[in-house]
Amino acid sequence: MIALEIIRENPEKIKQRYKNRGKDVDFAELLELDKQRREKTKVVEEMKARRNKASSEVPVLKKQGKDVSSVVKEMKELGESIAKLDGELAELTEKINYILLCLPNLPDEDLLAGGKENNTPIYTFGKKPEFKGFTPKNHVELCKDLGLIDYERGAKLAGNGAWIYTGDGARLEWALLSFFIDEHVKDGFEFMLLPHMLNYECGLGAGQFPKFEDDVYWIDSKSKTSKFLLPTAETALVNLYRGEILKENELPKKFAGYTPCYRREAGSYRAEERGMIRGHQFNKVEMVMYTAKDKSDEAFEYLVKKAQSLVEKLGLHYQLVKLAAGDCSDSMCRTYDVELWIPSMNIYKECSSVSNARDYQARRSSMKYRDSKTGKTEFLHTLNGSGLATSRIIPAIVEQFQNADGTVTIPEVLRKYMGGQTLLTKKN
RNA sequence: GGAGGUUUGGCUGAGCGGUCGAAAGCGGCGGUCUUGAAAACCGUUGAUGUGAGAGCAUCCUGGGGUUCGAAUCCCUAAGCCUCCGCCA
Numbered sequence: 001m002i003a004l005e006i007i008r009e010n011p012e013k014i015k016q017r018y019k020n021r022g023k024d025v026d027f028a029e030l031l032e033l034d035k036q037r038r039e040k041t042k043v044v045e046e047m048k049a050r051r052n053k054a055s056s057e058v059p060v061l062k063k064q065g066k067d068v069s070s071v072v073k074e075m076k077e078l079g080e081s082i083a084k085l086d087g088e089l090a091e092l093t094e095k096i097n098y099i100l101l102c103l104p105n106l107p108d109e110d111l112l113a114g115g116k117e118n119n120t121p122i123y124t125f126g127k128k129p130e131f132k133g134f135t136p137k138n139h140v141e142l143c144k145d146l147g148l149i150d151y152e153r154g155a156k157l158a159g160n161g162a163w164i165y166t167g168d169g170a171r172l173e174w175a176l177l178s179f180f181i182d183e184h185v186k187d188g189f190e191f192m193l194l195p196h197m198l199n200y201e202c203g204l205g206a207g208q209f210p211k212f213e214d215d216v217y218w219i220d221s222k223s224k225t226s227k228f229l230l231p232t233a234e235t236a237l238v239n240l241y242r243g244e245i246l247k248e249n250e251l252p253k254k255f256a257g258y259t260p261c262y263r264r265e266a267g268s269y270r271a272e273e274r275g276m277i278r279g280h281q282f283n284k285v286e287m288v289m290y291t292a293k294d295k296s297d298e299a300f301e302y303l304v305k306k307a308q309s310l311v312e313k314l315g316l317h318y319q320l321v322k323l324a325a326g327d328c329s330d331s332m333c334r335t336y337d338v339e340l341w342i343p344s345m346n347i348y349k350e351c352s353s354v355s356n357a358r359d360y361q362a363r364r365s366s367m368k369y370r371d372s373k374t375g376k377t378e379f380l381h382t383l384n385g386s387g388l389a390t391s392r393i394i395p396a397i398v399e400q401f402q403n404a405d406g407t408v409t410i411p412e413v414l415r416k417y418m419g420g421q422t423l424l425t426k427k428n
Numbered sequence: 429g430g431a432g433g434u435u436u437g438g439c440u441g442a443g444c445g446g447u448c449g450a451a452a453g454c455g456g457c458g459g460u461c462u463u464g465a466a467a468a469c470c471g472u473u474g475a476u477g478u479g480a481g482a483g484c485a486u487c488c489u490g491g492g493g494u495u496c497g498a499a500u501c502c503c504u505a506a507g508c509c510u511c512c513g514c515c516a
Contacts, residue, residue, distance in 0.1 A: 038478085041477080041478080041485085042478080044485085045477095045478080045484065045485045045486085046484085046485090048484090048485060048486085049484055049485070051496080051497080052484095052485090052497090054496075054497085055446065055496065055497045056446070056447055056497090057447095058446070058496065058497070059446045059447075059497090060446095060447080062446090068496080069496095071496070072496040072497095073496080074496085075496040075497080076495090076496055078496085079495090079496070079497090199506095225505075225506080245438085245474095245475085247438095247456095366476095368475095375457090377475080377476095
């Protein structure tokens with residue numbers, strides 16, 4: 001949620017910044033509602049002040065044995081007017097909040113305007129592997145041949161978009177998760193295992209609701225009291241301090257949470273995205289940071305470096321991409337993606353997305369800290385980054401590290417989690 | 429699933445339908461004392477909105493109701509606790 005004040009102060013400027021996102025917004029209605037609310041608030045508050053004053057006088061008058069019936073009658077009428085206005089105010093407030101909750105975050109001003117086409121690669125690590133003397137297989141073939149993944153039986157159990165990690169595949173997946181978690185713990189992140197079913201407020205606070213209410217799996221029917229399966233651990237981690245005020249010296253907070261991510265991904269299927277690139281459930285370790293308002297830029301760079309280092313330690317060829325304003329997700333001011341090279345698809349595929357939400361999420365769920373110098377409360381800044389999404393990594397590993405004989409070399413950092421195993425080989 | 433209890437400020441915990449934004453203690457902050465610290469003592473200490481400010485309004489888990497007036501009474505939802513039942 002962005003602050004209503006900044007719209008009130010300079011609607012044209014804010015409009016322009018949304019334009020970079022490719023969003024045309026019109027604040028006329030919002031500003032009109034805001035104006036009405038402010039005017040009405042003033043009136044009701046005056047009425048309430050009168051009522052409060054009279055109410056405190058009643059017991060005094062009674063004690064003096066005076067007749068209070070005329071005051072009581074007058075206050076009854078006043079009370080009715082107050083109730084009516086309060087109702088109107090509640091309605092106005094609800095409308096205003098709904099509009100505000102639906103507005104995306106403001107993209108940082110240094111971002112290129114426009115969508116995907118204006119994303120800018122800013123760093124590359126490693127090289128595209130060359131496959132000499134053999135035709136490389138794609139990850140679906142490799143995963144099947146090496147017995148890492150059972151697509152057919154996955155579909156049998158849970159339908160399209162589901163798969164089963166089997167044998168070495170399950171071990172490799174688990175090794176990746178363990179490796180990431182160990183790296184985060186080493187860097188001072190607190191490791192978290194979170195509930196997977198969350199309440200509505202979590203979705204709202206993270207900025208995913210109300211817009212993406214239909215993109216998640218609801219446990220019961222969609223309602224404010226039902227729960228949904230989290231689409232990313234961010235949804236949980238970013239709500240930890242809802243309604244709380246932290247001390248500045250507690251900051252920054254660094255968390256790493258592992259959860260499966262559950263997504264409907266409705267209608268997004270394409271043949272080329274077969275196998276693990278996009279599924280209804282995938283594994284991810286998520287990093288989330290809470291910082292003071294002047295520390296989030298620094299934290300952002302730190303998280304980007306961390307995501308990069310994980311992929312580099314695996315030895316995978318990737319590029320780092322600075323997203324254009326229109327490609328950043330709605331809740332975020334800026335986003336960098338780490339994209340892995342998938343040889344068979346001849347493209348780079350995202351495996352980590354690092355973003356700075358600044359105070360957008362904190363405002364939605366009122367997460368604050370007390371500034372140690374001024375003593376005032378300020379909204380926290382929240383940042384998140386995948387560290388990393390494993391379903392995108394196994395395809396990259398098997399494709400990039402495949403050998404002429406059909407085996408795959410296991411990245412060195414993962415071997416200790418797999419009993420020292422160095423190669424993925426065909427079984428029987 | 430059934431029955432009962434409970435929810436007050438950073439924490440513990442008082443709170444009679446009216447002067448309660450809320451006692452007291454702890455904690456925090458500032459000060460006195462001290463070479464310094466601790467102890468002791470003194471003072472101070474919730475949030476949000478609005479206003480230049482004095483102030484005014486709102487907030488005692490959320491929502492609704494009764495009343496001239498609600499932290500206090502009623503209904504309801506949620507959280508927590510206890511007991512009973514059921515069960516991979």
